[in-house]
Amino acid sequence: xxxxxxxxxxxMILTALCLTFIVxxxxxxxxxxxxxxxxxxxxxxxxEAVQTWxxxxxxxxxxxxxxxxxxxxxxxxxxxxTDGEVRGRCIDPRRPDDETPRFCGxxxxxxxxxxxAKEDVxxxxxxxxxxxxxxxxxxxxxxxxxxxxxxxxxxxREGSRTDRTLSTASIVSTATPxxxxxxxxxxxxxxxxxxxxxxxGSASSAVQDATFENFFLPVMTxxxxxxxxxxxxxRASMAEVMTAQYIRTARxxxxxxxxxxxxxxxxxxxxxxxxxxxxxxxxxxxxxxIVETLFTYQGFGWELVRAASNxxxxxxxxxxxxxxxxxxxxxxxxxxxxxxxxxxxxxS
Amino acid sequence: MEPLTWTGSxxxxxxxxxxxxxxxxxxxxxxxxxxxxxxxxxxxxxxxDGTLQSRGGLIGMLGTANKYLMLVIVGAVLAYIIIPFFMxxxxxxxxxxxxKRFLPVWxxxxxxxxxxIHYKRRLGLYGKLFDSTxxxxxxxLVMFWVFTAFFFGVFDWIATHDYxxxxxxxxxxxxxxxxxxxxxxxxPHYLLGGDNLARDVFSRMVAGSxxxxxxxxxxxxxxxxxxxxxxxxxxxxxxxxxTILSFLANLILAFPVILLFYLLVTPEIVLTGIPSYMAAFxxxxxxxxxxxxxxxxxxxxxxxxxxxxxxxxGILGWLYLSVINQRxxxxxxxxxxxxxxxxxxxxxxxxxxxxxxxxxxRIVRGLTLDLRTRDYVAAAQTRGEGAWYIMLWEILPNxxxxxxxxxxxxxxxxxxxxxxxxxxxxxxxxxxxxWGSTINEGRKLLLVFAHPALPPAIALMSLVLGLNLLADxxxxxxxxx
Numbered sequence: 001x002x003x004x005x006x007x008x009x010x011x012m013i014l015t016a017l018c019l020t021f022i023v024x025x026x027x028x029x030x031x032x033x034x035x036x037x038x039x040x041x042x043x044x045x046x047x048e049a050v051q052t053w054x055x056x057x058x059x060x061x062x063x064x065x066x067x068x069x070x071x072x073x074x075x076x077x078x079x080x081x082t083d084g085e086v087r088g089r090c091i092d093p094r095r096p097d098d099e100t101p102r103f104c105g106x107x108x109x110x111x112x113x114x115x116x117a118k119e120d121v122x123x124x125x126x127x128x129x130x131x132x133x134x135x136x137x138x139x140x141x142x143x144x145x146x147x148x149x150x151x152x153x154x155x156x157r158e159g160s161r162t163d164r165t166l167s168t169a170s171i172v173s174t175a176t177p178x179x180x181x182x183x184x185x186x187x188x189x190x191x192x193x194x195x196x197x198x199x200x201g202s203a204s205s206a207v208q209d210a211t212f213e214n215f216f217l218p219v220m221t222x223x224x225x226x227x228x229x230x231x232x233x234x235r236a237s238m239a240e241v242m243t244a245q246y247i248r249t250a251r252x253x254x255x256x257x258x259x260x261x262x263x264x265x266x267x268x269x270x271x272x273x274x275x276x277x278x279x280x281x282x283x284x285x286x287x288x289x290i291v292e293t294l295f296t297y298q299g300f301g302w303e304l305v306r307a308a309s310n311x312x313x314x315x316x317x318x319x320x321x322x323x324x325x326x327x328x329x330x331x332x333x334x335x336x337x338x339x340x341x342x343x344x345x346x347x348s
Numbered sequence: 349m350e351p352l353t354w355t356g357s358x359x360x361x362x363x364x365x366x367x368x369x370x371x372x373x374x375x376x377x378x379x380x381x382x383x384x385x386x387x388x389x390x391x392x393x394x395x396x397d398g399t400l401q402s403r404g405g406l407i408g409m410l411g412t413a414n415k416y417l418m419l420v421i422v423g424a425v426l427a428y429i430i431i432p433f434f435m436x437x438x439x440x441x442x443x444x445x446x447x448k449r450f451l452p453v454w455x456x457x458x459x460x461x462x463x464x465i466h467y468k469r470r471l472g473l474y475g476k477l478f479d480s481t482x483x484x485x486x487x488x489l490v491m492f493w494v495f496t497a498f499f500f501g502v503f504d505w506i507a508t509h510d511y512x513x514x515x516x517x518x519x520x521x522x523x524x525x526x527x528x529x530x531x532x533x534x535x536p537h538y539l540l541g542g543d544n545l546a547r548d549v550f551s552r553m554v555a556g557s558x559x560x561x562x563x564x565x566x567x568x569x570x571x572x573x574x575x576x577x578x579x580x581x582x583x584x585x586x587x588x589x590x591t592i593l594s595f596l597a598n599l600i601l602a603f604p605v606i607l608l609f610y611l612l613v614t615p616e617i618v619l620t621g622i623p624s625y626m627a628a629f630x631x632x633x634x635x636x637x638x639x640x641x642x643x644x645x646x647x648x649x650x651x652x653x654x655x656x657x658x659x660x661x662g663i664l665g666w667l668y669l670s671v672i673n674q675r676x677x678x679x680x681x682x683x684x685x686x687x688x689x690x691x692x693x694x695x696x697x698x699x700x701x702x703x704x705x706x707x708x709x710r711i712v713r714g715l716t717l718d719l720r721t722r723d724y725v726a727a728a729q730t731r732g733e734g735a736w737y738i739m740l741w742e743i744l745p746n747x748x749x750x751x752x753x754x755x756x757x758x759x760x761x762x763x764x765x766x767x768x769x770x771x772x773x774x775x776x777x778x779x780x781x782x783w784g785s786t787i788n789e790g791r792k793l794l795l796v797f798a799h800p801a802l803p804p805a806i807a808l809m810s811l812v813l814g815l816n817l818l819a820d821x822x823x824x825x826x827x828x829x
Contacts, residue, residue, distance in 0.1 A: 011595070014595075015595075015598065015599055015602055018599055019599060019602060019603065023607075023611065026611045026612075026617065026622075027611070029616070029617065029620050029622075030620065031616035031617070031619045031620055032614075032616045032617075034616075035616055157384070160384050161377075161380050161381050161384045161411075162381040162382075162384050165377055165378075165381045166381075168482075171813070171816050171817060171820060172813060174816060175760065175809060175812040175813035175815075175816045176809050176812075176813075177764045177767060177768070177808070177809075177812070179767060179768065179771045179784070179787055179791075179805075180767075180787070180805040180806075180808055180809045183787055183790070183791055183794060183801045183802070183805045184802065184805055184806075186791075186794050186795070186798075187794060187798035187801065187802055190795060191794070191795055191796075191798050193798045193799075201794065201795045202795075282602075282604070285604050286604060286605050286606055286768075289604070289606045290606075290768065290771065293772070294791060301606075304604075304606065304607060304610075305606075305610070305772070308607065308610035308611070309610070311616075316607075319607070320603075320604075320607060323604045323607065324602055324603075327601075327602045327604075328602060
């Protein structure tokens with residue numbers, strides 16, 4: 001088991017390195033850098049001015065060296081610019097010059113500087129993550145119990161009217177992407193068009209204090225899309241368990257139906273949904289981006305869109321590091337959890 | 349011209365019937381579901397003549413009531429669609445006029461269903477679809493949009509106005525607004541109102557279907573070609589090849605889709621030519637697929653093989669070159685007379701294929717890993733058949749069930765992805781009528797004017813729902829045999 005986790009960890013690090021390198025490469029392509037120079041400097045810069053602007057800030061170094069500097073395995077650049085000013089990756093005006101470290105990459109805990117927010121990435125991201133964490137917490141609170149109850153009720157008696165109704169409802173919910181349900185919800189419940197103006201169409205005030213009025217719609221929008229899928233998986237797993245031999249035995253012994261469901265079937269039926277829920281988290285990340293944009297909620301997804309549309313390289317890299325680790329960690333947890341929950345599987 | 353109401357004079361009778369029917373039906377279904385949850389196991393009793401006894405009690409009664417209420421609702425919907433054809437212009441309101449506009453679609457749908465149901469026993473899996481209600485509803489929804497896209501794209505029917513032209517004074521006007529005198533267009537009204545640039549919402553929704561129906565299935569086919577060509581050897585040979593390919597697939601899957609789109613689908617990246625190179629790489633897989641498919645089958649008869657291979661590869665090769673060769677990009681070497689066509693949204697197409705292919709790869713690989721332990725594969729190996737023959741002609745046909753089901757689901761997912769791209773305004777021209785872009789435009793003023801965003805949203809949802817129901821029906825029917 002230890003070796004298994006260790007190996008998975010190795011693959012995880014390798015994946016994260018590859019992915020960040022791809023993001024680094026794509027954001028550092030010449031046209032992207034030119035756009036960056038023009039948005040940061042002057043929109044009407046000539047081509048030579050763009051080149052000097054980039055050269056002075058270390059953007060024209062070879063790609064592997066730049067990546068190494070961001071990672072913190074290559075010493076940060078110190079360039080005396082054509083305008084006479086000395087710029088360095090590790091030079092921080094708030095720090096005395098003689099304390100400037102040689103390496104300042106992500107391994108040293110320096111996430112770089114966001115060119116859009118005009119702040120350190122390591123200062124912006126935690127607040128954004130906390131906001132998204134709040135959103136995700138409520139999504140989970142709504143989605144997981146809801147999906148499990150729906151799935152168990154539907155799978156308990158396969159083919160019954162309850163099953164048909166709930167299954168259809170789950171298919172409808174998986175077929176409604178967030179940007180459709182969000183728009184429909186806002187039109188129904190946040191405008192006066194249908195006479196049901198109960199909620200707010202924007203969640204920007206939920207950053208400070210989340211109330212039922214401004215937080216219900218974004219939470220429901222994300223939860224609904226994921227709910228159908230988990231419910232269907234739970235239903236399938238429950239239906240399979242209900243046909244097992246030990247359930248038949250319990251029935252023949254004369255155990256009452258509620259007791260069979262609660263004591264004999266439920267625990268075994270919840271193994272598969274656990275994996276699905278864990279693997280659903282990275283998928284929810286997409287929903288988070290859409291919903292945070294739609295409801296202008298300043299979280300992680302909102303930051304991703306802002307960074308990506310302005311080619312904010314270091315912010316984008318920080319965002320991708322975090323999302324890659326979320327994806328890989330949830331995969332690891334689902335694997336390990338599956339082993340622990342299911343006594344029939346042993347990894348030697 | 350008077351503005352149109354929603355249902356006109358037709359509504360005075362039909363609206364109450366429809367409304368009460370729907371409410372009663374919902375109440376009855378919910379009570380029935382709740383009650384069946386508490387009742388004991390069902391015992392069916394047979395009558396002496398062999399028929400089943402009807403279930404008495406409240407649940408049985410509700411079951412009968414449901415059936416009749418369903419009939420009332422379906423009847424009302426049919427009435428909404430059929431009766432307007434016998435009424436003058438505008439008397440049946442917006443709903444009636446929309447029903448009239450879709451006349452070619454209704455005719456095509458009725459014809460398709462009549463023929464398919466009549467011959468369903470001879471049509472294999474497709475025919476079996478007509479045994480399941482869910483599958484039929486799904487197929488109906490999908491074909492509705494396919495026919496709409498076809499009739500709009502080929503004959504320019506259904507839409508009432510030009511989807512790009514702006515008519516002054518109709519900015520953000522509510523559904524049923526009359527257009528000023530002298531405006532070109534089939535109808536004197538904007539059926540679903542005007543958007544924030546005073547264009548007809550209804551015509552834009554119809555035009556958007558053509559974009560989705562043209563791109564989503566094709567992109568899914570390409571993703572399947574890539575996934576199958578790589579997934580079969582990975583699952584069959586396993587070992588190092590599998591490790592490397594799976595690592596690469598997981599690498600792409602670990603990217604959040606939206607980040608990937610934002611990195612790939614920007615004008616700056618198009619300038620560097622990366623999408624063109626990716627297209628050249630990804631679209632080569634169908635060529636490999638068909639080459640290997642035919643070669644493994646006919647390599648013992650070289651004359652026949654060459655005779656089949658030259659036309660097939662010739663046409664595919666020309667298509668391949670025409671697709672990747674785009675004027676104004678890095679790959680532009682064909683003389684214009686040979687370059688058949690340009691895909692305007694190549695970058696969108698490529699990125700959608702790129703996102704979908706790894707998932708298909710994983711599914712095919714998993715199926716192959718399972719199927720290669722079967723006896724018929726061992727038999728084929730003993731007969732001395734080639735590896736590619738076994739993969740493509742023994743394993744692949746036996747994996748078709750799950751692959752067909754996934755194909756339907758994946759078209760739906762591709763539709764959602766295309767909508768996501770439009771929603772973030774990536775890769776598509778701003779005036780594009782596709783549903784994602786229209787939703788994106790509509791959402792900016794959503795709190796003030798809700799009507800421009802809703803029609804494309806509902807259209808997209810109904811298409812994806814149809815595809816999901818279709819996949820469900822197919823799964824049910826393919827499991828049955």
